[in-house]
Amino acid sequence: MNKLSSLTIKQIHQAYRDKLLTPTSFIDQCIEKTKQTKHLNAFVTVTEEIAENHGMESEKRLYKDKKMKALDGISVGVKDNFCTKDVPTTCGSNMLRGFRPAYDATAVARLRGAGACLLGKCNLDEFAMGSGTVDSIFGPTRNPWGYDEQDWRITGGSSGGSAAAVAAGAVAAALGSDTGGSTRNPAAYCGLVGLKPTYGLVSRYGLIPLVNSMDVPGILTRTVEDAAIVLNCIAGPDDLDSTTIKKEFKPVSIKEDFDLSNIRIGIPKEYYCEGMSEEVVDTWRKVADLLENEKAQMRSVSMPHTSISIAVYSILNQCEVASNMARYDGLQYGLRTDKDYSTEELYASSRSQGFNNVVRSRIFTGNYFLLARNYEKYFMKALKLRRLVSDDFAKVFDKDTGVDILLTPTTLSDAPLYSEFCSLHNRDQCARQDYCTQAANLAGAPAVALPAALSRRRLPLSLQLTAPPLAEDLLLNVARQIERLVNFPSATASQTLEKLNISASTLPSASRGLLARLAAAARGASPGPLGPPPDPAGLALRRAAATAQALDDDYQILTLQHKIKEVQLKINRNAKFISSLTSTLSEARGGAGAGVAGGAGGAVERLAADLRAHRHKLTAYKDSADKAKNKYSALEVPGELEPGVLREGCARAAAAAAAAARWARAAEDKECTRRLRQQTLKLQLS
Numbered sequence: 001m002n003k004l005s006s007l008t009i010k011q012i013h014q015a016y017r018d019k020l021l022t023p024t025s026f027i028d029q030c031i032e033k034t035k036q037t038k039h040l041n042a043f044v045t046v047t048e049e050i051a052e053n054h055g056m057e058s059e060k061r062l063y064k065d066k067k068m069k070a071l072d073g074i075s076v077g078v079k080d081n082f083c084t085k086d087v088p089t090t091c092g093s094n095m096l097r098g099f100r101p102a103y104d105a106t107a108v109a110r111l112r113g114a115g116a117c118l119l120g121k122c123n124l125d126e127f128a129m130g131s132g133t134v135d136s137i138f139g140p141t142r143n144p145w146g147y148d149e150q151d152w153r154i155t156g157g158s159s160g161g162s163a164a165a166v167a168a169g170a171v172a173a174a175l176g177s178d179t180g181g182s183t184r185n186p187a188a189y190c191g192l193v194g195l196k197p198t199y200g201l202v203s204r205y206g207l208i209p210l211v212n213s214m215d216v217p218g219i220l221t222r223t224v225e226d227a228a229i230v231l232n233c234i235a236g237p238d239d240l241d242s243t244t245i246k247k248e249f250k251p252v253s254i255k256e257d258f259d260l261s262n263i264r265i266g267i268p269k270e271y272y273c274e275g276m277s278e279e280v281v282d283t284w285r286k287v288a289d290l291l292e293n294e295k296a297q298m299r300s301v302s303m304p305h306t307s308i309s310i311a312v313y314s315i316l317n318q319c320e321v322a323s324n325m326a327r328y329d330g331l332q333y334g335l336r337t338d339k340d341y342s343t344e345e346l347y348a349s350s351r352s353q354g355f356n357n358v359v360r361s362r363i364f365t366g367n368y369f370l371l372a373r374n375y376e377k378y379f380m381k382a383l384k385l386r387r388l389v390s391d392d393f394a395k396v397f398d399k400d401t402g403v404d405i406l407l408t409p410t411t412l413s414d415a416p417l418y419s420e421f422c423s424l425h426n427r428d429q430c431a432r433q434d435y436c437t438q439a440a441n442l443a444g445a446p447a448v449a450l451p452a453a454l455s456r457r458r459l460p461l462s463l464q465l466t467a468p469p470l471a472e473d474l475l476l477n478v479a480r481q482i483e484r485l486v487n488f489p490s491a492t493a494s495q496t497l498e499k500l501n502i503s504a505s506t507l508p509s510a511s512r513g514l515l516a517r518l519a520a521a522a523r524g525a526s527p528g529p530l531g532p533p534p535d536p537a538g539l540a541l542r543r544a545a546a547t548a549q550a551l552d553d554d555y556q557i558l559t560l561q562h563k564i565k566e567v568q569l570k571i572n573r574n575a576k577f578i579s580s581l582t583s584t585l586s587e588a589r590g591g592a593g594a595g596v597a598g599g600a601g602g603a604v605e606r607l608a609a610d611l612r613a614h615r616h617k618l619t620a621y622k623d624s625a626d627k628a629k630n631k632y633s634a635l636e637v638p639g640e641l642e643p644g645v646l647r648e649g650c651a652r653a654a655a656a657a658a659a660a661a662r663w664a665r666a667a668e669d670k671e672c673t674r675r676l677r678q679q680t681l682k683l684q685l686s
Contacts, residue, residue: 009074009172009226016062016073023062023073027055027117030075033170034119037144042164044080044138045088046120051075054117061115070233072115077165077174080121081128082108082217083206087118091208092136093126095334095354105206106241107175107217107234114233119171123161126356128177128210129321131185131433132421133160135358143189143415144168145459153415153459156186156433159218163190166220173230176218179211180313180430181410181437183218184449188462189415191451191488193479195219195227196437198469199444200245202231203238211320212243214313214441224450224480228252231472245470256484258477261295265478266396266403270306271436277413283453283461284409290485291407299403303392306439308385310431313438315369315382321359322366328354358426386442393443397468405478406466409436410449414459440466448479451488460488 007015015021034046058073078084081091083101090096104112112118125135132154134140141160143153144167155164159176163186166174176183178196187194195218202217209215217234221227236249267288272281292298330336330350331343339349355363369378396402411433421429440447447466455461463482467475 006169006222007172008223009071009221009229012074012172013068013072016068023055023058023117024052026073027051027075027119030117030119030170033168034165037164037168037170039149040142040144040147040164040168041123041139042141042161042168042170043077043120044090044092044123044136044161047087047118050087051117051119054112054115058115058117069113069115070229071111071173074116074173075119075171076111076116077119077122077162077171078108078111079124079128079159079162079174079176081124081177081208081210082175083208084108084118084121087121089121089208090137091127092124092138093354093356093359094137095328095351097137097335099333101206103206106203106238108206110234111175111230116173116233119165122159122165122174122176125158125160125358127208127321127325127359128158128179128182129358129362130157130426131181131430132418133157133164133186134418134422135356135426136161137356140418142418145189145191145415146457151417151419154189154418154421156189156411156415158182158186159194159220160186162220163187163192163194166190166192166222173219173221173226176220177207177210178216178218178441179214180317180434180441183220184410184437184447184462184464185433187220187449188410188451188464189460191460191462192449193219193221193224193227193451193483194410194449195221195231195476196440196447197231197235197472198245198446199441200243201235201249201446201470201472203234203236203241203244205238205240209320209324211317212324213316213320216441224448224476224483225254227448228254228476231476235472247470250473252473252476254480255477256480258481260291260478260481262297263405263474263478264297264299264403265291266299266301266406268301268303268306268396268406268408270303271408273412273435275412275432276409277455279453279455280409280411280413280461284407284463287452287463287482287486288407291482294481294485301396301403301406303396303439305385305388305392309389309439309442310435312382312385312389313434313442314427314431315378316386318362318366319369319379319382320366321362322370325355325359325363330354361427389439390443393439393445393466393468404467404471404474406464408464408466410462410464411436414455414457414461436464443469445469446472446475448475450479450483452482452486453488 012021012026015026016023031046031048031051034043055073058069061072062068080089082105083089083103085102085104086100089099089101108118123133123136123138123141125131125133126137129135132140133156134154141155141164143155144164146153154160155167159174159178159182162174162176162183165171167190176186176194178184178194181196183196184194186192196216197218199214199216204212204215204217207215207217219227219230219234221230232251236244237246238244265288267284288298328334328351330346335350335354337346337349337353340346352360368374396406397404412435424432437447437449445466445468447464449462449464451460452463453461465475465479465482467478
C-alpha cells in the first residue's frame with residue numbers, strides 16, 4: 001500500500017500494462033488511503049463513488065479497447081475552489097456551505113476527459129486567503145512530514161489540502177490555485193513539485209475568483225514529469241475564459257538528456273532577505289554549484305523592485321478581493337440568514353456570518369483603498385509599481401543580455417509548527433510566506449517549486465525556478481535536471497514508512513531476493529546476450545549492489561539485536577528462577593529432607609549450566625552484531641542509510657534499477673527493458 005502510493009503516473013501506467021495492477025484496485029487502495037490519513041484533514045469531501053466509476057471506465061478502456069488516455073486510472077484531488085458538477089464546492093467558507101455547482105470548471109473537465117479519477121475536494125484557507133491552510137471552516141490541514149499530534153507542522157497554503165493529499169499518497173496529483181504562491185508554498189513544505197503556469201495558459205473558468213488578474217490553476221505532483229503530464233492535459237485556449245492565451249498550446253516534452261550547457265541561470269541578489277534560514281541559503285548555493293558543474297552558465301542578476309513587490313501584491317489583492325466578494329450578498333446564492341426584515345440587514349448579517357475574520361478584514365481594507373479619496377494614492381500607484389516589478393522580469397529575461405531562467409528559494413525556511421505559525425496575524429504571515437513567490441504572479445510568469453534537500457529536522461527545503469511567459473518546456477526540463485541531481489526522497493517513501501516504523505526486518509523476502517539479484521548482477525553474474533552494461537548502467541548496478549548489501553547487513557544487525565534481547569530475557573528469567581530455587585534449597589536443607597534438597601539442587605545446577613550456555617551464546621551474538629555493524633559502516637553507500645529504515649535504501653535501489661532500464665532502452669533491447677521495469681515496479685509494489 002505504501003509503495004503503491006509513491007508511484008509516479010508513468011509507473012502506474014506501466015504497472016497497468018504489465019498487469020501488475022488494475023485501475024479499480026489502485027483506486028480502491030487510494031480510497032483506503034484517504035481513510036488512513038483522515039487525521040491530516042486533506043479532504044473536505046471524498047467522492048468515493050465517482051472515483052470508483054472513473055476507475056471502472058479506465059479499466060474498460062485499458063482491457064477492452066487496448067487504449068489508455070494520459071491520466072487513465074490516475075487518482076486526483078481538486079482544491080475546493082474549483083467548481084465540480086453536483087459535488088459540494090465550499091471554498092472552505094460558511095458562505096458557500098452546501099453549494100453544488102451545475103457544471104465543472106474547465107480544468108476539472110479536462111482532467112476527467114483525460115481519464116483522471118476524482119477522489120475528492122481538498123481543504124484550503126477560506127476563499128484561498130492564507131498561506132497555511134489553517135483558516136478553513138473544516139479545520140486546519142496537517143503536514144504529513146514530521147507529524148506529531150501534539151504540535152504538528154502546517155502544510156502551507158492556501159492549497160494545503162491538495163499538497164497533503166499528494167504527499168500522503170492518497171492521490172497521484174492534485175489541482176491547486178496560485179495567486180501569490182498558493183500552489184508553490186504548500187509544495188515546498190510538503191516535499192512536492194508545485195507548478196504555477198503562465199497566466200492565461202490554463203483556463204480560470206469555474207475557478208472561484210480571488211484576484212482575477214493573478215489567479216492561475218496550479219498543479220501539485222510528486223515529480224516534475226508528472227506535473228508536465230497534468231499540464232499537457234489541462235492547458236490550452238478556452239472560449240469560456242476570455243483571458244486564456246489564444247495560441248495553440250504545444251505540449252511539454254521532458255528530455256532526460258536535456259543539455260544545461262547553454263542555459264543561462266540567474267541568481268537574483270534581492271531574494272536573499274531577512275528571516276531566510278541558513279539551511280535554505282546553503283541549499284540554494286549547493287544547487288547552484290551542481291548546475292554550474294553541469295556546465296550551466298550561472299549569473300548574478302538584480303531585480304531592484306523585489307522589496308516593494310509584496311506591498312504592491314497586498315494592496316492589489318485586497319482591492320480585487322473587495323470587488324469579488326461583493327457578489328456574496330445572501331440574495332442570489334450562498335448563506336442566507338433569517339434576518340430578512342430589510343435588504344440591508346439581510347445583506348449585513350449574511351456576510352457577517354458567512355465570512356471569517358480574515359476575509360472580512362481584506363474586504364474592509366480593500367474598500368478603504370478603493371475609496372474616491374484613496375483610489376489614486378493606493379490602487380493606481382500599486383498598478384504603476386506592478387509594471388515596474390513586471391519590467392524587472394522583462395529585463396532579466398532579455399534574449400541578448402539577460403538569462404533564461406531564475407533560481408531562487410521558494411520559502412524562507414522548512415515548515416513551521418502550527419503553534420508558531422498562528423502566533424502571527426494572517427496578513428503578516430502572508431507577507432513572510434509569499435516573499436519569494438508573489439512577484440511571478442505580478443509578472444504573469446511561470447514558476448515551479450521543487451524539493452531540493454532535507455533540513456536538519458528532516459523536513460523538505462524547496463527551491464523555485466521562474467521562466468519567461470510561455471516557457472514551460474524550458475522551465476520543466478531544467479527542473480527535471482535539478483530533480484535528477486538532488487535525488488530528493490518522496491514524502492510517501494520516507495515519512496509514511498517512518499511513521500509506521502517499517503524497518504528492514506519487515507522487508508518481504510521477494511524484495512530482498514530482488515536486491516540480491518541486483519547485487520549479483522553488479523558483482524559480475526552472467527550479463528546475458530548484451531554483454532557487460534556500460535556506464536552509467538554499470539555504476540547504477542554497483543550502487544544497487546551496495547544498497548542491497550547494506551540492507552542485507554542491516555537486516556542481520558536487526559536480527560542479531562532481536563536475538564540478543566531474547567537471550568537477555570532468558571538470562572534474566574533464569575537468574576530469577578535460580579534465586580528462587582536457591583532460596584527453596586536453603587529452606588529444604590534447613591528441615592524439609594534430603595530428597596527435596598537434592599532435587600532442588602539438581603534443578604539449580606541444570607539451570608546454572610543453561611545460564612552459562614546462554615551467556616556464552618550472548619557473547620557470540622554480540623560479536624557477530626559488532627562484525628556486521630563494522631561491515632555495514634565500512635560500506636560506501638551513496639547518501640545515508642539509517643539502520644532499520646527502508647526509505648532511502650529501497651528508493652536508491654529502485655532508482656538504480658530505473659537507471660539500468662534507461663540504459664537498456666538506449667540499447668534498444670525491449671526484453672531487457674521490460675524485465676528491468678518489472679524489477680523496479682516489483683520492488684516498489686512489494
